[in-house]
Amino acid sequence: MANGTIAVPGRTAEVDFYKVKGKYKGILSWLLTTDHKRIGILYLCSITFFFLVAMTLGVLMRLEMLTPGETFMKAQTYNSLFTLHGVIMVFLFVIPSIPAIFGNFMLPLQIGAKDVQFPRLNLLSWYLYIIGGGLAVLSLFTGGGIMDTGWTFYVPYSIRTTTNVSLSVFAAFVLGFATILTGLNFITTIHRLRCPGMTWFRMPLFVWALYATSWIQVLATPVIGITLVLIILERAFGIGIFDPTLGGDPLLYQHMFWIYSHPAVYIMILPAMGVVSEIIPTFAKKPIFGYVPIAISSLGIALVGYLVWGHHMFSSGISDTSRVIFSLLTFMVALPSGIKIFNWVATLYKGSITITAPMLFVLLFIFIFSIGGLTGLVLGALNTDLHLTDTYFVVAHFHYVMFGGMGLIFFASLHYWFPKMFGKMYNEKMAKVAAYWIAIGFNTLYFPMFIMGYMGMPRRYYDYLPEFQVYHIISTVGSWILVSGILIMFYNLLSGLKNGKKATDNPWGGTTLEWSVASPPPLENFDEIPVVTTGPYDHHHIHGEEQNKNNE
Amino acid sequence: MNNNTDSAAEEIHEVHVHRDDFGSKMGLWLFLLTEILLFGGLFLLYAGYRFKYPEGFAAAASELDVLMGAVNTIVLLTSSLTVVLGIVALQKNKLKLSLFFLWCTVFCGIIFLVNKYFEWGAKFHHGIYPKGPKLQEMSEGEVMYFGLYYVMTGLHGLHIIIGLAFIGIVMYRMKKKVITSTNFQKLENAGLYWHIVDIIWIFLFPLLYLIH
Numbered sequence: 001m002a003n004g005t006i007a008v009p010g011r012t013a014e015v016d017f018y019k020v021k022g023k024y025k026g027i028l029s030w031l032l033t034t035d036h037k038r039i040g041i042l043y044l045c046s047i048t049f050f051f052l053v054a055m056t057l058g059v060l061m062r063l064e065m066l067t068p069g070e071t072f073m074k075a076q077t078y079n080s081l082f083t084l085h086g087v088i089m090v091f092l093f094v095i096p097s098i099p100a101i102f103g104n105f106m107l108p109l110q111i112g113a114k115d116v117q118f119p120r121l122n123l124l125s126w127y128l129y130i131i132g133g134g135l136a137v138l139s140l141f142t143g144g145g146i147m148d149t150g151w152t153f154y155v156p157y158s159i160r161t162t163t164n165v166s167l168s169v170f171a172a173f174v175l176g177f178a179t180i181l182t183g184l185n186f187i188t189t190i191h192r193l194r195c196p197g198m199t200w201f202r203m204p205l206f207v208w209a210l211y212a213t214s215w216i217q218v219l220a221t222p223v224i225g226i227t228l229v230l231i232i233l234e235r236a237f238g239i240g241i242f243d244p245t246l247g248g249d250p251l252l253y254q255h256m257f258w259i260y261s262h263p264a265v266y267i268m269i270l271p272a273m274g275v276v277s278e279i280i281p282t283f284a285k286k287p288i289f290g291y292v293p294i295a296i297s298s299l300g301i302a303l304v305g306y307l308v309w310g311h312h313m314f315s316s317g318i319s320d321t322s323r324v325i326f327s328l329l330t331f332m333v334a335l336p337s338g339i340k341i342f343n344w345v346a347t348l349y350k351g352s353i354t355i356t357a358p359m360l361f362v363l364l365f366i367f368i369f370s371i372g373g374l375t376g377l378v379l380g381a382l383n384t385d386l387h388l389t390d391t392y393f394v395v396a397h398f399h400y401v402m403f404g405g406m407g408l409i410f411f412a413s414l415h416y417w418f419p420k421m422f423g424k425m426y427n428e429k430m431a432k433v434a435a436y437w438i439a440i441g442f443n444t445l446y447f448p449m450f451i452m453g454y455m456g457m458p459r460r461y462y463d464y465l466p467e468f469q470v471y472h473i474i475s476t477v478g479s480w481i482l483v484s485g486i487l488i489m490f491y492n493l494l495s496g497l498k499n500g501k502k503a504t505d506n507p508w509g510g511t512t513l514e515w516s517v518a519s520p521p522p523l524e525n526f527d528e529i530p531v532v533t534t535g536p537y538d539h540h541h542i543h544g545e546e547q548n549k550n551n552e
Numbered sequence: 553m554n555n556n557t558d559s560a561a562e563e564i565h566e567v568h569v570h571r572d573d574f575g576s577k578m579g580l581w582l583f584l585l586t587e588i589l590l591f592g593g594l595f596l597l598y599a600g601y602r603f604k605y606p607e608g609f610a611a612a613a614s615e616l617d618v619l620m621g622a623v624n625t626i627v628l629l630t631s632s633l634t635v636v637l638g639i640v641a642l643q644k645n646k647l648k649l650s651l652f653f654l655w656c657t658v659f660c661g662i663i664f665l666v667n668k669y670f671e672w673g674a675k676f677h678h679g680i681y682p683k684g685p686k687l688q689e690m691s692e693g694e695v696m697y698f699g700l701y702y703v704m705t706g707l708h709g710l711h712i713i714i715g716l717a718f719i720g721i722v723m724y725r726m727k728k729k730v731i732t733s734t735n736f737q738k739l740e741n742a743g744l745y746w747h748i749v750d751i752i753w754i755f756l757f758p759l760l761y762l763i764h
Binding site for chain 2 (some may be wrong): 035040117118121180183184185187192193218219221222223225226229230233237238239240241246248250252255256294460480503
């Protein structure tokens with residue numbers, strides 16, 4: 001096909017990509033690899049590491065909030081903790097995780113390609129990610145102490161504080177570069193490397209979601225790049241652009257920040273929605289209901305999501321006209337999201353549903369994410385937002401959409417593609433127990449935040465009035481349940497990796513191309529580039545001869 | 553994407569010979585889009601502050617040397633022309649001529665930077681720099697103008713340096729016969745990058761020098 005790859009002799013392709021003997025041995029075979037699957041695994045390890053770090057910080061924050069006043073840390077430490085928790089979660093976990101791990105691993109497999117378009121650029125992106133993460137860690141131990149601005153780096157505080165803002169902001173800049181290069185790579189890959197017969201409307205919906213996400217990554221990230229550079233320049237030279245004492249306007253900073261950071265919310269959630277659209281047809285044994293609307297709604301979310309940043313600034317002093325327009329546009333984002341939810345539920349209707357661990361995570365996601373989405377409308381409406389801005393209601397809302405949305409689907413993807421990535425199975429029963437345990441912990445942790453936020457508990461406060469204590473106690477207990485669930489889940493996956501029974505090529509009866517190759521896939525993915533003749537979720541073809549010759 | 557990738561695949565069988573000029577160009581165009589948005593943030597700030605401080609901006613803009621800016625504009629436009637000529641020459645398999653044209657581009661780029669050095673140097677000499685003595689006496693609008701002036705021209709200058717490095721690497725690989733008359737996409741990419749640097753200047757020049 002157009003990519004000009006040379007067909008590989010059948011024999012060598014049978015060896016899975018972990019066992020192939022290449023130019024480099026041992027650790028170098030990972031650090032110098034350009035194989036998209038190995039890079040996916042590299043991301044998996046590094047991103048999971050940062051997730052566990054940020055999760056620990058979150059648990060410590062919750063523990064501090066158990067009693068009013070000082071429980072076991074100083075107020076300044078608490079400020080640093082919520083900043084770090086936010087920065088690590090947002091920039092090192094939520095934004096990169098699904099595209100960088102599962103996008104890297106699955107995208108070429110799902111479109112019938114041997115690798116991404118720019119394999120070496122792909123490796124460079126991982127190194128930029130690691131350098132960015134390393135700089136963020138370095139900023140903890142150097143300069144004037146751990147940054148305490150919150151993850152939004154709002155001016156003028158971020159140009160006044162003596163803590164180590166410049167280095168952390170530079171770390172975020174480098175991470176942005178990694179995001180841009182990954183997005184650029186994926187867009188070109190999807191345009192250039194689809195196998196014969198894989199037309200745009202035969203692509204799996206995960207690929208559609210990655211495509212929309214990649215465009216946001218390319219179009220939004222540079223804006224935050226220049227904004228962060230301006231903070232560094234402001235701190236180093238005092239150029240005045242964001243400094244009110246020199247005539248600069250902090251509101252413009254907020255605009256520039258949210259022009260990126262609101263679309264970034266969709267960088268986080270769109271790939272997760274793509275994974276849901278993969279898992280549901282597989283376990284309902286039905287073609288997805290409304291393929292085209294789901295595909296187009298991803299682009300719709302990307303487009304409208306670009307125009308709603310002002311709803312983060314309803315109480316910042318922007319004009320009434322712009323507030324009304326931003327509020328209206330915000331309500332419009334609910335439409336494509338609603339389209340997706342209804343189509344997923346309609347796919348389940350009269351399906352032959354098997355509740356496996358990944359499916360369970362998806363069903364929990366639909367429940368939890370709907371709560372997050374609907375409370376988003378409460379915040380998108382002007383009057384209620386003025387009452388709820390900067391309260392725990394906002395914290396609860398974005399944890400329901402970020403963690404309940406993207407986080408749960410990250411776990412679902414881990415369970416769904418685990419057999420394909422590692423060629424092993426995990427303990428299904430324990431995985432389901434972990435899923436329920438996580439869902440119980442999640443709601444216990446975050447639901448009380450809606451209530452206390454509504455009652456007026458402000459976010460990012462170290463101290464609180466005694467009447468809020470009962471909610472804080474429930475919430476803190478919830479954090480323990482949630483964390484134990486997550487630990488059970490990771491323990492189960494790790495023991496599956498070690499002792500699990502061997503996975504077949506297609507343990508779930510999936511219909512997309514990644515299930516037509518061995519588990520784990522061979523180095524070059526396909527013996528010969530496949531030819532696609534049907535849509536992605538055609539269950540009549542699952543036992544067909546031509547597409548699934550590797551299956552039993 | 554490249555034939556000397558260090559992938560493990562290389563050892564076993566010759567894959568990744570895969571050369572896709574169209575894909576390579578597409579990747580670069582996407583990258584150029586990010587460059588436009590990077591500067592787009594600054595143009596947004598420029599628009600916002602120009603609206604807020606029209607007098608200050610007019611007063612500050614008259615401090616700039618229009619002649620210097622015009623010379624630099626001509627220099628950059630010429631350099632873009634020579635890059636194109638260099639690409640055409642390579643396509644016609646005239647390596648020496650192509651390298652000559654690219655040297656012209658590099659020369660123009662360096663002249664631009666030298667001019668910029670003298671422009672900035674003169675401003676610094678007069679105390680017009682962030683926290684400088686003269687700038688502190690000026691109005692808020694002028695402070696804002698010069699803040700943007702230094703950031704925009706500075707970032708643009710950085711892009712000139714990156715563009716020159718890009719062209720330099722391509723010239724080296726042309727000499728090594730890696731980039732040839734049948735495999736010239738990398739040169740075309742370097743040319744495209746140089747054009748975007750040029751185009752950004754085409755917008756900076758009127759915004760900073762000509763509008764009073």
